[in-house]
Amino acid sequence: xxxxxxxxxxxxxxxxxxxxxxxxxxxxxxxxxxxxxxxxxxxxxxxxxxxxxxxxxxxxxxxxxxxxxxxxxxxxxxxxxxxxxxxxxxxxxxxxxxxxxxxxxxxxxxxxxx
Amino acid sequence: xxxxxxxxxxxxxxxxxxxxxxxxxxxxxxxxxxxxxxxxxxxxxxxxxxxxxxxxxxxxxxxxxxxxxxxxxxxxxxxxxxxxxxxxxxxxxxxxxxxxxxxxxxxxxxxxxxxxxxxxxxxxxxxxxxxxxxxxxxxxxxxxxxxxxxxxxxxxxxxxxxxxxxxxxxxxxxxxxxxxxxxxxxxxxxxxxxxxxxxxxxxxxxxxxxxxxxxxxxxxxxxxxxxxxxxxxxxxxxxxxxxxxxxxxxxxxxxxxxxxxxxxxxxxxxxxxxxxxxxxxxxxxxxxxxxxxxxxxxxxxxxxxxxxxxxxxxxxxxxxxxxxxxxxxxxxxxxxxxxxxxxxxxxxxxxxxxxxxxxxxxxxxxxxxxxxxxxxxxxxxxxxxxxxxxxxxxxxxxxxxxxxxxxxxxxxxxx
Numbered sequence: 001x002x003x004x005x006x007x008x009x010x011x012x013x014x015x016x017x018x019x020x021x022x023x024x025x026x027x028x029x030x031x032x033x034x035x036x037x038x039x040x041x042x043x044x045x046x047x048x049x050x051x052x053x054x055x056x057x058x059x060x061x062x063x064x065x066x067x068x069x070x071x072x073x074x075x076x077x078x079x080x081x082x083x084x085x086x087x088x089x090x091x092x093x094x095x096x097x098x099x100x101x102x103x104x105x106x107x108x109x110x111x112x113x114x
Numbered sequence: 115x116x117x118x119x120x121x122x123x124x125x126x127x128x129x130x131x132x133x134x135x136x137x138x139x140x141x142x143x144x145x146x147x148x149x150x151x152x153x154x155x156x157x158x159x160x161x162x163x164x165x166x167x168x169x170x171x172x173x174x175x176x177x178x179x180x181x182x183x184x185x186x187x188x189x190x191x192x193x194x195x196x197x198x199x200x201x202x203x204x205x206x207x208x209x210x211x212x213x214x215x216x217x218x219x220x221x222x223x224x225x226x227x228x229x230x231x232x233x234x235x236x237x238x239x240x241x242x243x244x245x246x247x248x249x250x251x252x253x254x255x256x257x258x259x260x261x262x263x264x265x266x267x268x269x270x271x272x273x274x275x276x277x278x279x280x281x282x283x284x285x286x287x288x289x290x291x292x293x294x295x296x297x298x299x300x301x302x303x304x305x306x307x308x309x310x311x312x313x314x315x316x317x318x319x320x321x322x323x324x325x326x327x328x329x330x331x332x333x334x335x336x337x338x339x340x341x342x343x344x345x346x347x348x349x350x351x352x353x354x355x356x357x358x359x360x361x362x363x364x365x366x367x368x369x370x371x372x373x374x375x376x377x378x379x380x381x382x383x384x385x386x387x388x389x390x391x392x393x394x395x396x397x398x399x400x401x402x403x404x405x406x407x408x409x410x411x412x413x414x415x416x417x418x419x420x421x422x423x424x425x426x427x428x429x430x431x432x433x434x435x436x437x438x439x440x441x442x443x444x445x446x447x448x449x450x451x452x453x454x455x456x457x458x459x460x461x462x463x464x465x466x467x468x469x470x471x472x473x474x475x476x477x478x479x480x481x482x483x484x485x486x487x488x489x490x491x492x493x494x495x496x497x498x499x500x501x502x503x504x505x506x507x508x509x510x511x512x513x514x515x516x517x518x519x520x521x522x523x524x525x526x527x528x529x
Binding site: 029032034035037039040041042044047059093 | 248428432433435436437439440442446447451470471472490
């Protein structure tokens with residue numbers, strides 16, 4: 001088993017890309033089901049936590065309010081899961097319901113020091 | 115009440131009261147002294163009542179004797195002059211004037227202080243439970259051993275070690291302060307929850323004993339609710355959860371002590387008063403901003419008091435299990451979530467997820483698979499039930515599983 005970072009990127013900056021309150025509400029349950037399913041399979045490496053969407057962006061000479069958006073998309077949620085390989089981790093990532101609302105999900109494998 | 119049952123009954127209810135009050139007065143260092151004095155009072159009662167008959171008010175008699183014995187002990191004992199008098203809460207110049215307050219209020223205060231003392235994390239949870247049963251609930255060593263399915267010696271060792279630990283840590287028996295409550299309430303609730311579960315899920319065949327454990331857990335939780343400082347949402351959620359579960363106590367087993375599954379239970383045996391009480395506590399728990407696992411489990415237990423299989427019921431249960439898992443993973447929550455999923459998304463969808471759980475040393479995993487495969491692939495269902503049968507230690511579960519296998523084999527014979 002390897003550990004994979006699954007990072008959900010969403011457009012948090014532009015007004016028109018923000019989901020409506022109804023869409024937000026509608027996405028909660030499927031997201032909760034997806035996370036619930038992963039925890040039930042004991043795939044989550046750490047206890048699940050929600051991350052603040054705004055945060056701070058730190059550079060050498062300035063700290064600004066986030067979210068970081070040099071590109072259009074910023075980091076939304078992130079979880080670390082156990083999976084055999086990239087194929088399996090990607091399968092897990094494909095289940096992320098936020099994809100329906102235009103998110104991009106990034107998968108990265110943790111490298112083991114050999 | 116019959117004379118034969120009077121003393122054991124009094125012992126169960128009054129031993130803990132007087133011991134709590136005396137401990138509260140002396141401090142945890144002198145816990146054995148307190149226990150000896152109370153045991154001695156009971157011994158006197160046994161001797162005298164068998165000769166002279168039972169007094170009109172046996173409880174008052176016991177209290178009076180316990181008070182006198184305590185005062186005599188303090189008078190005789192140099193310990194008091196040298197050490198105890200410094201520690202004692204009451205500023206008694208003379209022992210004669212020292213009042214041992216056995217009023218209802220002081221008993222409740224003492225018990226509350228004792229709950230917080232006993233549920234100190236310096237002891238492991240099972241030691242806390244044993245100690246709580248002994249000192250707060252007046253259970254004897256044998257009863258506790260029966261509840262834990264072990265022997266008396268193990269329990270005595272456990273209790274004595276736990277008392278030593280409390281003394282070493284020099285835990286003060288006092289009313290919990292606001293600061294302490296925020297730190298310690300979690301441990302207290304966990305112990306009370308385990309105490310209740312011990313009674314509710316115990317594989318012990320002794321239903322009376324199991325009921326006693328549950329009602330003691332409920333009594334102690336109620337004590338926390340009656341006290342303003344400890345009357346917190348999480349405590350109300352825990353009591354709600356206990357009420358909902360306890361409401362089905364009568365319906366869960368037949369006269370032979372065999373388990374009756376939820377769907378086969380006679381709903382008329384569900385205790386409506388407890389369900390109503392649970393609903394009240396659950397509403398009181400729904401304040402503040404802290405969502406505990408007791409809230410979620412009470413919610414799940416509430417939906418189980420609604421027998422009818424509605425979409426709303428199972429959708430809500432599934433969502434509560436998701437939240438429970440997000441709070442903290444446990445195999446049993448994972449299995450129950452998957453069962454709820456079979457009710458909302460169908461057996462086939464649940465099977466796909468169930469097989470990913472891979473809890474291959476857990477008998478409930480295989481009975482879940484057996485249930486899900488029933489009527490889809492009965493061969494596989496039988497295999498899974500047989501695996502569960504091999505893995506389980508619970509006599510009640512064995513009977514249920516054997517019945518399931520029997521039923522599926524009969525279905526096969528017919529087709």
